[in-house]
Structure formats: C-alpha cells, structure tokens
Amino acid sequence: GVCSNVIVKYAGYLTNGNKFDDSNTNYPNGITFLLGQLILGWQKGIPLIKKGGSINLYIPPSLGYGNQDITNNAGVVVVPANSILVFSIQLVDVQ
Numbered sequence: 001g002v003c004s005n006v007i008v009k010y011a012g013y014l015t016n017g018n019k020f021d022d023s024n025t026n027y028p029n030g031i032t033f034l035l036g037q038l039i040l041g042w043q044k045g046i047p048l049i050k051k052g053g054s055i056n057l058y059i060p061p062s063l064g065y066g067n068q069d070i071t072n073n074a075g076v077v078v079v080p081a082n083s084i085l086v087f088s089i090q091l092v093d094v095q
Helices: 040-048
Strands: 005-014 019-022 032-036 054-059 077-079 085-094
Touching: 019 032, 019 077, 040 085
Parallel strands: none
Antiparallel strands: 005 019, 005 032, 005 085, 054 085
C-alpha cells in the first residue's frame, strides 16, 4: 500500500530519449522511497509488479510532474512542464 517502503532501481526518460534520472548513478543497490510520497504514476504502477519484477511506466503529466518544470541543482530544466515520463523500474524489495 501507499504506506509501504519500496526499494527500486530506476531510470527516467523523456519521450525524446533524454535520460533525466538514473538511480544507479548514486544508488547502485537501489534507493528506498515511501510509496505514498512518489508521483501518482509510480503509486499506481509499482503495486502491479512483485519483488524482483520490472516494469516500464509511461506516465502522463497528470500522474507525473504536471505543469511545472523540474530543475536540477544548477537550475537547469531537466523535465519540461507537461512532459510524458518514461520510467524503467526494477522493484528490489518491499518493506
């Protein structure tokens, strides 16, 4: 449920193929999130797979970051507003 901690390995892409996030860069063994704190697309998609499973999610803006630009630490826009997001997710564990 939304109160679960999930350990995932993931990469996020824009529909043009640009990678904007990759957990393997800083978290090669996976990163832990509280499911309820993630974007709605993940809250709906991750429960569809079991521990050890993988999924590719195509997330419309309404279930992603909506109409706001997402910037990196340098202030550069990495995800433009109203972007469709493509995430490749491996569910390492659920707690």
